[in-house]
Amino acid sequence: MEHMTLASQLLQYIITGVTIGSIYAMVAIGFNIIYNVTEAINFAQGEFVMLGGLVMVFFRVTLKLPVLFSLPLTISVVMAVGILLDRIAIRPIRKPTVLSMVIATIGASFFIRGAAMFIWGKNPFDLPPFSGRNPITFLGAAIQPQSLWVLGFLVAVVIVLTIFFDRTIMGKALRACAVNPSASSLVGINVKYMILISFALSAAIGAIGGIVITPISLMEYDRGAMLAVKGFSACAVGGIGNFPGAVLGGILIGLIESLGAGLISSGYKDVFALLALLLILFVKPSGLLGSAEVSKIRKF
Amino acid sequence: MKTRPSIGKGIASLIAAAVTVTLMLSPVVSAHAAQAYKVGAVFSVTGRASFLGDPEKKTALLLQEEINKKGGINGHPLKLIIYDDKGDSTQCVIAVRKLINRDKVCAIIGPSLSGLSLSVIPVVQKSKIPNVSCAASYKIVTKNPKTGEQWKWVFKTPQSDSMAVEAIYTHMKKHGISRIAITSVNTGYGASGRSELLRLAPRYGMTIVADEKYGPKDTDMTAQLTKIKGMSPQAIVNWSIGPTQVVVVRNWKELGMTNIKMYQSHGFGSRKNIKLAAGAAEGIYCPLGACNIAEILPANHPQKQVTMAYVKAYTEKYNEPVSSFGGHAWDALSLVVKALKAVGPDKAKIRDYLENIRGFVGQHGVFNFSPKDHNGLSKEAFRMVVVKKGDWALAD
Structure with missing residues (x-):
């Protein structure tokens, strides 16, 4: 039996790490969008990912719609959930503080998880991959075609978001709310509407994450919490509120997990990721790409 | 003023009437049918381990229905009292206490999880009530791993890891x-x-x-x-x-x-x-275990009949495939029913009878209990299977 060379093993670890890391990055981006507008962490972010996967299963497997239809349908359904989350749980808070918003999102995450359990049951679901299951062999390492899709979607999300935040009025208004909500409302920006938009946007990105990862890892109702924790770590590593930081943090955590599991010990792979998180926060509390100046004036 | 005593009298006579009616009725009710044999069950029907408790509860109810349809156990109907521990050990212990003290059952089947089953050992040992667990760990029945001494009142049906x-x-x-x-x-x-x-x-x-x-x-x-x-x-x-x-x-x-x-x-x-x-x-x-692969077992396999019957009844009633876990509950309840049939609802007699059951053909094997083995199964209770063309096939 042929041995796998160390070089191709390393390559395999890196491919795996980048794939998982891309999902963490998408969750982290979702955190950032809401954080930038409200300064609160949306603990239901992982639930958006779970919903993305399961709603896609509904359209793709139960109703047998083609990917081209079910993809936008799924994203819009999850966006609607994000909008409802804002209207039902966030906006009615009379004196919105960061803490009360965070608690509302925690409650919402329990509710969404419970509802998903009620609708889909507890069994995991599978989704056919976008383009076949035959792995591509590259220098002795196997690449699942779906991994390329995951990476491709992450790149697409980053490009679209960059254009949105830099080139459109709405994107610029969102950024203004992030810098100073009261000044933004003085110049005529509807801050409440912007919060709504931020929830819809991050729900959409969460949904995309769920849609692309389900063919690899299956999806069940309580997967969201773990993804939220990893995504939040990615956020903290990269610097909360910083988009390139989220991508960097996500992929870094994915790589540490995968290389740690492969080269050192799989039993302690989460420990390596958390150790890296702690180390980075000790050395640079604002995160790798976060600015110390900005984090000083933030409430959270 | 005059009316008051008469109201008091009225109430008193009402109470008296109620008491008499109840006293008169109660012997009538119990004389109507032979006293039901009460068996308690604790499963994790909801919560983290619902994939265990749900088929277990369904199986137990299915068996109860079958037994009572056939006239019960020696003419006594079987009455199952099932509690859901939600996968939580505190609730599990409370449920077991309730079954013993309030419902006065003569035996308890379940719980579904090994950790929970371990936590009820002290309760059943103290109350001297037979407990047939549906959880897998060998620790549930083994009091002393070195000598192999078994807990006096605890049995289990699933195969050990x-x-x-x-x-x-x-x-x-x-x-x-x-x-x-x-x-x-x-x-x-x-x-x-x-x-x-x-x-x-x-x-x-x-x-x-x-x-x-x-x-x-x-x-x-x-x-x-x-x-x-x-x-x-x-x-x-x-x-x-x-x-x-x-x-x-x-x-x-x-x-x-x-x-x-x-x-x-x-x-x-x-x-x-x-x-x-x-x-x-x-x-x-x-x-x-045999009940997972009932269809592909050879016709002369000792468990063929019993597993086929269970698989058919379960899938017909619940319209879902059987799992190993329901089979564990089938084994546990069937063993208790066998004991009830032989010795009646006496706890100590049930325990002694269970300990000496040999050659009992269940869903997961042929059980041979002994004072040294409260699980009664061997590695032969497992068949090796291989996935072939999307289904199980017996491996050679």
Whole structure:
């Protein structure tokens, strides 16, 4: 039996790490969008990912719609959930503080998880991959075609978001709310509407994450919490509120997990990721790409 | 003023009338049918372990219905009192106390989880009530692992992990496999299987070249398998339940490792897993109890009839496939019913009878209890099966 060379093993670890890391990055981006507008962490972010996967299963497997239809349908359904989350749980808070918003999102995450359990049951679901299951062999390492899709979607999300935040009025208004909500409302920006938009946007990105990862890892109702924790770590590593930081943090955590599991010990792979998180926060509390100046004036 | 005493009198006479009516009625009710035999059950019907408790409860209710339709146990109807412990040990202990003190049952079946079953041992031992557990760990029945002394009042129906490991190792040895790798999930289930795999390896001459772990919600096990691929063992044993056991299979196939045989634990025993693996499960071996593979058992197999009957009744009533777990509840309740039929609702007599049951043909094996063995099964309770063309087939 042929041995796998160390070089191709390393390559395999890196491919795996980048794939998982891309999902963490998408969750982290979702955190950032809401954080930038409200300064609160949306603990239901992982639930958006779970919903993305399961709603896609509904359209793709139960109703047998083609990917081209079910993809936008799924994203819009999850966006609607994000909008409802804002209207039902966030906006009615009379004196919105960061803490009360965070608690509302925690409650919402329990509710969404419970509802998903009620609708889909507890069994995991599978989704056919976008383009076949035959792995591509590259220098002795196997690449699942779906991994390329995951990476491709992450790149697409980053490009679209960059254009949105830099080139459109709405994107610029969102950024203004992030810098100073009261000044933004003085110049005529509807801050409440912007919060709504931020929830819809991050729900959409969460949904995309769920849609692309389900063919690899299956999806069940309580997967969201773990993804939220990893995504939040990615956020903290990269610097909360910083988009390139989220991508960097996500992929870094994915790589540490995968290389740690492969080269050192799989039993302690989460420990390596958390150790890296702690180390980075000790050395640079604002995160790798976060600015110390900005984090000083933030409430959270 | 005059009316008051008459109201008082009226109330008093009403109460008197009510009491008389009740006194008159109650013997009528009990004389109507023979006293019901009350059996308690505690399952994790909802919560984290509902995949265990739900089929267990359904199976118990199915059996109750069948027994009562046939006229009960020696003319006494069987009355099941089922509580849901929600996978929580406090609620489980409360439920068991309630069954003993308030419902006055003569035996208890369940709980579903090993940890919970361990927590009720002191209660049933103290109250001297027979308990047939549906949880797997050998610790449930073993008071002293060194001497093998058993808890006096506790029995269990599921096979122990060690039997699954022995069935796997026996099959490997037969096929000349001795260099193996282990992957396991870092939960109680995975840890228990892993420790048995490590403990029994020397006895079967197995060399374990890699011992990898992953979390229950991990999305990908490619890293662990890549490491194993580098060690090129002859076979991999994976010990987990839930989505991870399917993801492992897919990663194994994607990495082109099918030349390394893969063995799964008995937790893989659902056709759903074969379907979820989307074609990747071909050639996977796993040890299964008879009720999972009733259809493919040879006609002369001792459990063929009993498992076919259960599978048919269960799928007809609930329109879902049977799982191993329902089979454990079937075994537990059927053993208690057998004891009730023989000795009546006396707790001590039921216990003594259970301890001496031999050759009882159940869903998961032929039970032979003894004072030294309150599980009554051996590694023969597992059959090795292999996934062939998307379904189970008996492995040779």
